[in-house]
Amino acid sequence: MEVAAQLRREVDVLRRVDHPHIAKLEQSFEDDNYLILIMELMEGGELFDAIVDKGRFSEREAVHVARCILSAIQHMHERGVVHRDLKPENMLLAVSTRRGRRQDAANPLNIKIIDFGFAKILKEGATSTSFLGTGGYLAPEILLRQPYGTSVDMWSFGVLTYLLLCGRLPFAATTQLRPNQKIQSLYKLTFPKRYWRG
Template identity: 45%
Template sequence: MPLGEDGNGWKKKTSDIKEHYDFKEVLGTGAFSEVVLAEEKRTQRLVAIKCIPKKALEGKENNIENEIAVLHRIKHPNIVTLEDIFESTSHLYLVMQLVSGGELFDRIVEKGFYTERDASQLIHQILDAVKYLHDMGIVHRDLKPENLLYYSMDEDSKIMISDFGLSKIEGAGSVMSTACGTPGYVAPEVLAQKPYSKAVDCWSIGVISYILLCGYPPFYDENDAKLFEQILKAEYEFDSPYWDDISDSAKDFICHLMEKEPLKRYTCEQALQHPWICGDTALDKNIHESVSAQIKKNFAKSKWKQAFNATAVVRHMRKLQLGTSLEGPSQITPTNSTQRRENEGSMCRIE
């Protein structure tokens, strides 16, 4: 159904959004939207407004309606809030909570002191938020560091999950099988074109945990097909010397999340009960120098912003004889790490 022709009462009609908000500056641009810093005239409160021209949405209406439907239901302290929705004849405007603390990796690099315990506390917040989503029947499907933002510049700021463009609300009996996500963070069952569930988010949290403790991704290859092979086999290792000072508890936690078999993989609830998260096994040793050096080497900002042609991934998946999506074209976005040492890896191994 075209935008504006349904009966969604949560959309407010407007002839001009600038009657309600003063636009300040562009914060970012996407494939078919622009995010603007704006001040609400009535309250002088700053917000972020996602401006989506309807012309750009032709044929994509369902995607944006899905994002709105997901966001509109969510109220959690670690998830960016959709505060209002306006619709004009030409645009859709999503008024979002302003999150001003910057990206996860930037903050880690800027810190002078960073420990396993810091990483554990970050992952605790992410697990809590994703458990909330899962309890609501919502799967994020694209959890990655770029979608994790700090609420403010305060030293003890909370972390926030953003970007629900690939979220999916599980319906009764529905099966998700669209290949979506970002290659370095996507679960094996997604690449294998098997029906999947909330467990894909738990895998991604395992990958993020791995990166937070060493600064580089568990899976990497310049060739996407080889990268997919690594992920399909769940081949990764805790390389020396980068993991020498990391606790066995942290490695055990990661192994339970980056478990190849979805049914054996930890749920968010199980992960929250792991001693590395809820106990005192996360170490206080400063690992900042090693981790920040690897982040700067492996996660160049220019890489994060690259556009990507999804047909390349579809082509690689066909070469791997993974078949085609049951739901539609691949929605995999680019991996965001640069060259790291070539490493065939092995199954998860704690040395």
Template identity: 35%
Template sequence: AQLRREITALRLLDHPNVLRSYEDFEDATHYLFVMEYAAGGELFERLSKVGSFSERTAANLTRDVASALAHCHANGVIHRDMKLENLLLPTPLLRNVKLADFGMAHSDRGITTTLCGTPGFIAPEQRTGRPYGAKVDVWGLGCVLYIMLSGMEPFDAAEDEQAFERSDAGRGAAGPAPLALAFPERAWRDRSSRSKDLLAKCLTVDPDERIDAATILDHPFV
């Protein structure tokens, strides 16, 4: 199912910040993708080496990802697994990041209810069992930006892990625990008000009030 989702999504997309699929074919035992090569590796690996990025670097990378997401959403694709490991660099330079791994993507346009993604990056509405839309990706991007600027996650991943356990046990989803976005002084004292404003807009619990990917591109931070 994940393979079919990825093939369907990639065929709908053509954007400089989405990892390109050149060809896909199958033999008797395998289904093969010919993908664009990302020589710079995962953004996660680069961030792990330095702890956090400068605001300029984080802003440029955020613009890249927001542009990719805006393209996805305009074409009816929700990525549903936004995280640093799924952002790849084409060269050793910290620029022109590519959104990759569409194995969890939803590409039927509109809303879905499936609980999926990675703990620590899952939007609150995904844990309710109710329909959700493309703004779950914006929440994930907000988590990515928070980590890029501070080196820490904005929220405890334990709530997401418990939601998966409930779902796997057939007990259904539960409403999200109250989430309060905070900027600890030690990690955030030198960060700008613009960066915090964008984070607050991306990490708004109510998806109806949350900024969308296209509007992020007009935010002063990026």
């Protein structure tokens, strides 16, 4: 996919959405050589780095993050936008978790979704068949190259929620399995008891 076309699509999508948990496009400029996007400042780094640092999130923290993300997904889907690459590397924190700041009710994580380069605007009931996204977060219908809609973002959200709570992806990534074998393994999920109150 051509980078310029991807950036133009991102600008188009970002002009459609306005949500506290989606990074705001402040301005964009294009000339014969460059397309420049100016986004709101987010100083906290990627959610991925926070997950690596913490190992896993408490249930309270995971619920807060999940609510933020789910609210943004609902907003996107109401406007016909499917992100197609939801993962912690595409979510930024407003404030760093590495500066000794405790993330609690008084100082919650402020998450913003970024990187709408793979996003697509779908009319109601429309589907796509493009094979886009990131390995461990891909919905089965993308892997099987079947028509899909906004539900693929919900699959990625489920994978992300599992990652927040368990500190690892739910499905072991291996290049030796065919896509349909990976999907069959989805039914062997485990939730380690040490992470769950009983």
